[in-house]
Amino acid sequence: MQIIQSVNEMQSHAIGxxxxxxxxxxxxxxxxxxxxxxxxIDIAKEKADKVIVSIFVNPTxxxxxxxxxxxxxxLEADIEKCRERGADIVFNPPLxxxxxxxxxxxxxxxxxxxxxxxxxxxQHFRGVTTVCLKLFNITRPDxxxxxxxxxxxxxxxxxxxxxxxxPAEIVIGPTLRDEDGLATSSRNAYLTPLQRTEALxxxxxxxxxxxxxxxxxxxxxxxxxxxxxTLSLSRRVRVIYVQIVDRDTMKPAxxxxxxxQVITVAVWVEQTRLIDNILI
Ligand code: AMP
Numbered sequence: 001m002q003i004i005q006s007v008n009e010m011q012s013h014a015i016g017x018x019x020x021x022x023x024x025x026x027x028x029x030x031x032x033x034x035x036x037x038x039x040x041i042d043i044a045k046e047k048a049d050k051v052i053v054s055i056f057v058n059p060t061x062x063x064x065x066x067x068x069x070x071x072x073x074x075l076e077a078d079i080e081k082c083r084e085r086g087a088d089i090v091f092n093p094p095l096x097x098x099x100x101x102x103x104x105x106x107x108x109x110x111x112x113x114x115x116x117x118x119x120x121x122x123q124h125f126r127g128v129t130t131v132c133l134k135l136f137n138i139t140r141p142d143x144x145x146x147x148x149x150x151x152x153x154x155x156x157x158x159x160x161x162x163x164x165x166x167p168a169e170i171v172i173g174p175t176l177r178d179e180d181g182l183a184t185s186s187r188n189a190y191l192t193p194l195q196r197t198e199a200l201x202x203x204x205x206x207x208x209x210x211x212x213x214x215x216x217x218x219x220x221x222x223x224x225x226x227x228x229x230t231l232s233l234s235r236r237v238r239v240i241y242v243q244i245v246d247r248d249t250m251k252p253a254x255x256x257x258x259x260x261q262v263i264t265v266a267v268w269v270e271q272t273r274l275i276d277n278i279l280i
Contacts (some may be wrong), residue, residue, distance in 0.1 A: 001083045003090045004211045007138055014140040022049040026141035028132060031055040032072040032186035033081045036176040041085045043173045052139050053082050054091040061127030072189050091139060098134065105129045112156045112250045116264055120240055126155055127249035129160050142169050149175040149183050151262050151277040155250050183276045190272040198234040199269045200241040209263050213280045218256045220244050240266035251260045
């Protein structure tokens with residue numbers, strides 16, 4: 001497995017791979033890799049000849065009072081996990097190569113980013129689309145693999161790829177969960193054991209909600225009320241939003257239409273912000 005840090009080296013290597021006819025898959029990450037990330041590497045390996053895992057904690061997607069500085073960084077362990085999982089290249093660019101002094105170009109999607117996390121994290125998706133387009137231009141992937149865990153991110157990236165005619169296929173991997181149902185996340189590292197137990201109410205609430213939909217409930221209000229109630233039983237959990245939205249547009253649903261929507265939740269578990277969702 002190669003470890004590449006230079007942006008220029010990564011780009012010329014990727015151009016070489018592409019011209020020799022290899023299919024490239026990119027798995028963009030911010031590191032602190034867990035099974036959720038590694039499951040995306042597995043998907044990438046099935047679909048492509050060369051798998052590039054990018055590890056870059058992207059400052060432009062963090063708000064001024066967010067956790068950029070304390071975001072967990074563990075590059076050596078991450079490299080080992082990528083090697084064990086069979087990635088071909090880890091791309092770990094330095095900050096000053098991704099955003100040199102005077103950097104001033106950003107990608108803005110105007111509609112999908114309006115609601116949900118776009119409200120509580122106003123610059124977040126601009127940072128995500130910008131860094132993803134940069135990573136696509138540097139690594140030239142035929143396929144880029146993202147996780148359903150970040151449902152709004154998936155919708156925004158699909159839209160950017162379509163709107164900007166980016167020649168890459170976007171593949172979405174299912175949300176990977178620990179045995180108790182908590183979606184794996186780098187931010188779970190912030191949770192104390194007690195907070196982690198409280199955080200289990202997120203998947204519990206989503207599971208109850210999905211059960212209601214499967215049994216034929218079509219009222220958005222009823223399902224949201226049930227989720228809010230289940231979350232409220234955990235004293236350390238504060239709801240940021242609970243919404244049922246269209247999977248592509250992220251617009252709130254008026255009634256439940258199975259097969260087209262996703263139930264999305266964002267909460268604070270004391271100081272830790274967690275998101276999760278379930279397809280319905
Ligand atoms: P991050 O390092 O948090 O930026 O995540 C990198 C990629 O991994 C994104 O496409 C995420 O959606 C995906 N991801 C994060 N957690 C999970 C999970 N539990 N299951 C599947 N994919 C995940």
